Amino acid sequence: MGESSRVCQQNLADGKICGLPICNKSPIRCEAHAHAVTGGYLSDKECVREYIEKSTRDYVDLTGMRIRGMSLDTSLFLKARSTLFIGTEFVDCAFFGTNLENADFSQCKLIDTSFTFTHFTGSRCSFERADLRSREHLFSHCMFGLSAGKKGKPATLDFRDSRMETKRDFFSNCYAQTVVLMFDRSVLNGDTLALFVYKEENDIQWSIGLSVNGANRISFDSLRFDGRFIYTQSPVLGCYSPMLNLSGINFSEMSSALFVDAMLTPASFKRSTIEAVRFLNPVWSSVEQPSVLNNDGSFTGKSTPSLSDLREESRLYVQLKKGYEAAGNYIDAERWYYCEMETRRKVEAVSTNRLWRWLKQSVLSPYPWYKLVSDYGGSYMKAALWILVVFLASSLVYYFRGGVFADEPSSNPIANALIYSLSVMTLQFSRMYSNISTTTYLISIGQLLLTAILVPLFLLALRRKFRR
Secondary structure, three states: OOHHHHEOOOEOOOOOEOOOEOOOOOOOOOHHHHHHHHOOOEOOHHHHHHHHHOOOOOEEEOOOOEEEOOEEOHHHHOOOOEEEOOOOEEEOOEEEOOEEEOEEOOOOEEEOOEEEOOEEEOOEEEOOOOEEEEOOOOEEOOEEEOOOOHHHOOOEEEOOOOEEEEOOOOEEOEEEEOOEEEOOOOEEEOOEEEEEEEOOOOOOOOOOOEEEEOOOEEEOOOOEEOOEEEEEEOOOOOOOOOEEEOOOOEHHHOOEEEEEOOEEOOEEOOOOEOOOOEEEOOEEOOOOOOOOOOOOOOOOOOOOOOHHHHHHHHHHHHHHHHHHHHOOOHHHHHHHHHHHHHHHHHHHOOOOOHHHHHHHHHOOOHHHHHHHHHOOOOOHHHHHHHHHHHHHHHHHHHHHHOOOOOOOOOOOHHHHHHHHHHHHHOOOHHHHOOOOOHHHHHHHHHHHHHHHHHHHHHHHHHHHHHOO
């Protein structure tokens, strides 16, 4: 029997053969690969240790294996620069005090398996498309100390398309230093997902959930979660604002959703349902017209936004308004109502022709006039001022036109013009005055029409101010 026949012939992820001594139960495979092929579970820790220690490579490859009831400590992975667990199934296992560099748990099944005091290093840690289930915390007192890789690749902590289920919290007293954090399309069933986000060089802060230091991009696109979602940002560094992707999330399915001191300058809530979200001291992209669609902050500055984007933004503003009203914050609710009306004005003015778009935004639509008169019903003082302006301007016109308006005129022409203007606004001019000219009568009709528009707008704004 040749030398090659006494070693394991199993193909590895890199295309090479295993090369470890064969076991008695298999003519061509080592102990570890024999268990994997027959469908059994590895439960002998020394078998795994022997498999790892006899490997001539500088990475650990446990791809596709099935491991049960084992405590995987740091002594197993001391020499490994990378640890591959792609498609591996762990049942009733525990990673305790383990150091894992460039760990790849993609497509893994981790049933009743948890990570405690585990240190993840390297440039990337991946749980993409993994299935993680535990009766306890999935990650407890773990550290994800990731740094940039070769050719400037950003440090990445990846939970995309994963399924995470626990009776408690997903992260308990964990810390992550990473540039990119992704939970896109993940399905989470558990109690609490809490993130504390900050940026401070060489500073480790611990929170109840997961502390994230230095992340430039955090993505929860299409996340599905039924527990408590808490996103907190350190208020010390107000200029730090990671790109936050919260698109396609139904926050109403969560038991609660809370953002505290969050920098939402480059945040996207596109396709999300956000009426149930509570915001405490948020910082938005703009006081006048915050962007809630694009996480690069570019939407507000677009000269020709698409109709679909405008309608989506209007929908989000309506939900924000309702959410703030439900929380009793009527001042900020008015702000979102203003943003909603501004977006509706832009929706009506969508056009490829710049001149026509300006005319519809500024002249031909009722929205700009509504804004001019009362800030979309939000300012009764502005509406009252316009009523006063119409009264005084009409009085001035009547004064310069001259003539006698009343059957028994006053000797003071200024008083006469003011009284006539007031009578027009109170619908008394036709009864009190009989000898007015046709031109004056037409001007009076115009004043009356303006008054009939302004007074209801004033009353509407007054009601919005004091209805609560």
